Each structure stands twice: as C-alpha cells, then as structure tokens.
Amino acid sequence: MAKKEFISVVLFTAVLAAGGVAAAQGQKEYSDNENRYLTQFPSVNVEDVMAGETQEELTNAFNDQFPGRDGWTGLSTRVKKWIGMKDIGGVYLGKDHYxxxxxxxxxxxxxxxxxxxxxxxxxxxxxxxxxxxxxxxxxxxxxxxxxxxxxxxxxxxxxxxxxxxxxxxxxxxxxxxxxxxxxxxxxxxxxxxxxxxxxxxxxxxxxxxxxxxxxxxxxxxxxxxxxxxxxxxxxxxxxxxxxxxxxxxxxxxxxxxxxxxxxxxxxxxxxxxxxxxxxxxxxxxxxxxxxxxxxxxxxxxxxxxxxxxxxxxxxxxxxxxxxxxxxxxxxxxxxxxxxxxxxxxxxxxxxxxxxxxxxxxxxxxxxxxxxxxxxxxxxxxxxxxx
Structure with missing residues (x-):
C-alpha cells in the first residue's frame, strides 16, 4: 500500500471513530460560549477522503465536536497561564482582567x-x-x-x-x-x-x-x-x-x-x-x-x-x-x-x-x-x- 493511501485509510478510520463518539453523545449544533453554529460531521466515503475532498470539513467538525471541548480549552488556558503565557486562543490576557x-x-x-x-x-x-x-x-x-x-x-x-x-x-x-x-x-x-x-x-x-x-x-x-x-x-x-x-x-x-x-x-x-x-x-x-x-x-x-x-x-x-x-x-x-x-x-x-x-x-x-x-x-x- 502506498504511503498516501495508508495515511488516507488511517485518517478515514480516525474519522469514523470520532464520528462514532459524536453520534453516541449527540452532535452539538450551536455553541453558546462561542455564539456560533458548529461544524457537523458530513457523510463521507473512502473515495472522498483519499481524494482529499473532505479533509478540511472533517477537521473542522472534529475540532468542533470533540468531547468535552470547552473543558479542555479551559484546562489548556490554565496551563498556559501557569507557565506565563499571555497570548491564548487569539486573545491577549491583559491587566485588570481585560x-x-x-x-x-x-x-x-x-x-x-x-x-x-x-x-x-x-x-x-x-x-x-x-x-x-x-x-x-x-x-x-x-x-x-x-x-x-x-x-x-x-x-x-x-x-x-x-x-x-x-x-x-x-x-x-x-x-x-x-x-x-x-x-x-x-x-x-x-x-x-x-x-x-x-x-x-x-x-x-x-x-x-x-x-x-x-x-x-x-x-x-x-x-x-x-x-x-x-x-x-x-x-x-x-x-x-x-x-x-x-x-x-x-x-x-x-x-x-x-x-x-x-x-x-x-x-x-x-x-x-x-x-x-x-x-x-x-x-x-x-x-x-x-x-x-x-x-x-x-x-x-x-x-x-x-x-x-x-x-x-x-x-x-x-x-x-x-x-x-x-x-x-x-x-x-x-x-x-x-x-x-x-x-x-x-x-x-x-x-x-x-x-x-x-x-x-x-x-x-x-x-x-x-x-x-x-x-x-x-x-x-x-x-x-x-
């Protein structure tokens, strides 16, 4: 199997697994925290993945539908603040909580x-x-x-x-x-x-x-x-x-x-x-x-x-x-x-x-x-x- 095909199969398997988790827990349609609609997992097949036609949409859906996403984001912020970072998630943490x-x-x-x-x-x-x-x-x-x-x-x-x-x-x-x-x-x-x-x-x-x-x-x-x-x-x-x-x-x-x-x-x-x-x-x-x-x-x-x-x-x-x-x-x-x-x-x-x-x-x-x-x-x- 060619390297490109192998990577595509692995990606497709990962997508199926992530989609399965999302399906089991229920996909979220809207994020109150972010005030926006979330990307939904599309219907895909091996041919589309291997052709590179759905990777970006799948990546966005995986990021949006990741289980416990808000909790992981908050944890990441705490760790970054602990090591002194002030630039987090595209936001500067300023003085006086600005x-x-x-x-x-x-x-x-x-x-x-x-x-x-x-x-x-x-x-x-x-x-x-x-x-x-x-x-x-x-x-x-x-x-x-x-x-x-x-x-x-x-x-x-x-x-x-x-x-x-x-x-x-x-x-x-x-x-x-x-x-x-x-x-x-x-x-x-x-x-x-x-x-x-x-x-x-x-x-x-x-x-x-x-x-x-x-x-x-x-x-x-x-x-x-x-x-x-x-x-x-x-x-x-x-x-x-x-x-x-x-x-x-x-x-x-x-x-x-x-x-x-x-x-x-x-x-x-x-x-x-x-x-x-x-x-x-x-x-x-x-x-x-x-x-x-x-x-x-x-x-x-x-x-x-x-x-x-x-x-x-x-x-x-x-x-x-x-x-x-x-x-x-x-x-x-x-x-x-x-x-x-x-x-x-x-x-x-x-x-x-x-x-x-x-x-x-x-x-x-x-x-x-x-x-x-x-x-x-x-x-x-x-x-x-x-």
Whole structure:
C-alpha cells in the first residue's frame, strides 16, 4: 500500500471513530460560549477522503465536536497561564482582567481597507443632500494601551485613521479616539479628598464591544459633529440589567479567573414604532437575551438587514440612515430623541439595492458606523456600488 493511501485509510478510520463518539453523545449544533453554529460531521466515503475532498470539513467538525471541548480549552488556558503565557486562543490576557483580540497588521488587507473607504465615497455621492459621517470605533487596545501585556502587538490603528482621513471624499471622518481616551480617565471626576475616581469602563473586559458608556461617548461626539446638543448620560435613566456577562473574548480562552461584565441600558427613551426585517417589535430591547450567553443581543435582539425606527410625536422631522455593524446597536437608543426616523442597514444581511433604497428613503444625515477592524475586513461594502 502506498504511503498516501495508508495515511488516507488511517485518517478515514480516525474519522469514523470520532464520528462514532459524536453520534453516541449527540452532535452539538450551536455553541453558546462561542455564539456560533458548529461544524457537523458530513457523510463521507473512502473515495472522498483519499481524494482529499473532505479533509478540511472533517477537521473542522472534529475540532468542533470533540468531547468535552470547552473543558479542555479551559484546562489548556490554565496551563498556559501557569507557565506565563499571555497570548491564548487569539486573545491577549491583559491587566485588570481585560482581554484583547489579537488582530495583527497581516490580518488586515490594506488594499481591501482602501477599497472599502472608496465604497463609502460612493455612498456619499449617492446622498448629495445629506451630511455623511464615518465613525470607525478604535480597537480597545488603542485606547487601553496600559492594560495590554508587555510586548503585545496589534494592528496599527493610527496609520489606518491617517489613511481614512486622506481617502474619504464627501464624507467626514469622525475620530473619537481623544473622546474615548478622555472619558475613561476623567468623566467620573474626583472624590472630595482630591483623588480621582475609579476609571470609567468604555470597553467590556470580556467582549469586543464598547460598553453602554462607551457608546454614549460615541453618541456625544456625533451630536457635536452635527451641531446637536447631547443629553447627559444620567438623563437616559441608565439601568443595570445583568452583572454576569461573559463575552466573545472570554469564549476564546474560557479563563476561570475572568471577571464578568455589567450590561446597562438607557430606559428613558421616546416611544417608537420599530420594524426589523419587516417584523414589528414592541421595544428597542429584547429582554429575553439578558438570560442567554450573548447578552449584547439585548439590543434589538441582534442584527438585521434593515431596521426602521419611527419615533412617535417627534419634535423635529430629521431622518438618519446608519450603515453599520453591531457597535451601532447600543448607540442608537441615545439618538432616538433627536430624530423623527432612524433607519439602519447592515450590509451583511441587506439584500436590496442600496442605490434604490436611498432613492426611496432619502435621509438628512448618513452615518457609517463600524468598529475599525470590522470595517477593514468587511467584504460586503461593495453593495454600496449597486
């Protein structure tokens, strides 16, 4: 038997054994920890394996369906921490229990990033009567540099902001790095004894999103850019709805020493008619999500191709269109009092022609709101050309 054939037979036997274990225990369809669907073992035969047609799918299924996978991941993290490692599962374990996603320069195509900026220029040209603003939320490692482990390396966000400033035409770049940096250090003021209060958390420790207060900082900066007076944070009636949020970055390492995050939401919002992909909702929030793993989905219940928010009895007739990723979900509630209508489109799920949509739904303002690496790596922005 040839060496290649022998290896293929061994692999096929191993696959059958792994598939047997998975079948006996039942394959898991979805991972709450990782907030994603898991690869299932496919139906295979010797010919397909020997031809190399199913190896990658089988490998992914084996990794996803491995018995006790979460427990082994947690054990691996404990061992790696014990020997001093700070880079685990694609996550840096930082100071004060902060986790940082390890995204390097080589993980981001500068060509794709530049092209996406040009797509935004196209969007601005399709809405000549609207003010178009681009808010690229900086990665937490850029704002919380002091929390990173020694020698941690991340992609060069500062260079990417420079590229955006040089490339965008007809759209205004709103750089909120200074506001976020200042907010985490100074917004809580000082105590009577002159000592500064504990710093304000603008990013979650265990998740890649910004906190509710981080989203407020973005809202406040946007209001200033469009010459609207921002309401105070306290005026929104901020309420704590959960103290046990373990986010997407925790799920990569499953570190037993993780400190859970707190989920807050603004409750004092104007009444509105809300439609998500054609389905009417009673509220901005889906409170069933606060008892699930992905608690950030409490905002609107998750992401949709199209969301339409019509405020009841508005005090103006302004309309806002937001082209977005999930970072917008927690900022939009703050904006509701300032507009008669807010529309959001998420190009990952939006199936219509953007050009036709803009013609049928003209807006006074357009906001492109993404986390920076999400924007750079998005492969759906070409829809802005259609």
């Amino acid at each position: 986790y940082f996603e390890k995204i390097m320069n080589q993980d981001i195509s500068r060509t794709d990033y530049f092209q996406n900026l040009r797509f935004v220029n196209r969007l601005a040209s399709l809405s000549p009567g609207a003010q178009t603003t681009v808010m690229l939320v900086p990665p937490p490692g850029r704002i919380l540099k002091d929390k990173l482990p020694v020698h941690a390396s991340l992609y060069d966000a500062d260079a990417m902001y420079k590229t955006a400033g040089e490339t965008l035409q007809g759209a205004k770049l709103l750089d909120i790095r200074p506001e976020l940096q200042q907010a985490r250090k100074a917004d809580k003021g000082t105590k009577d004894n002159g000592k500064q209060e504990k710093e304000t958390q603008v990013y979650y420790r265990t998740d890649h999103h910004w906190t509710q207060y981080g989203a407020y900082v973005g809202y406040r900066a946007y209001c200033e850019s469009v010459e609207t007076k921002a309401a105070s944070y306290a005026s929104f009636g901020i309420q704590n709805i959960s103290d046990d949020f373990y986010g997407t970055l925790y799920s990569k390492a499953l570190d037993r020493d993780a400190v859970p995050d707190t989920i807050e939401i603004p409750e004092k919002l104007p009444e509105a008619e809300i439609t998500c992909d054609g389905q009417t909702r009673d509220d901005v929030y889906d409170m069933t999500k606060k008892d699930q793993k992905d608690k950030y989905a409490v905002y609107f219940g998750g992401n949709y191709g199209e969301v339409d928010i019509k405020v009841k009895n508005p005090d103006n007739d302004r309309t806002l269109l937001i082209v977005k990723d999930s970072f917008a979900n927690s900022m939009v509630p703050f904006l509701m009092k300032d507009y008669a209508q807010i529309r959001m489109i998420d190009l990952r799920y939006f199936k219509k022609s953007v050009k036709k949509y803009l013609e049928e739904n003209p807006a006074d303002e357009v906001l492109v709101l993404y986390e920076m690496s999400s924007f750079a790596q998005a492969d759906q922005l070409n829809k802005l050309m259609k």
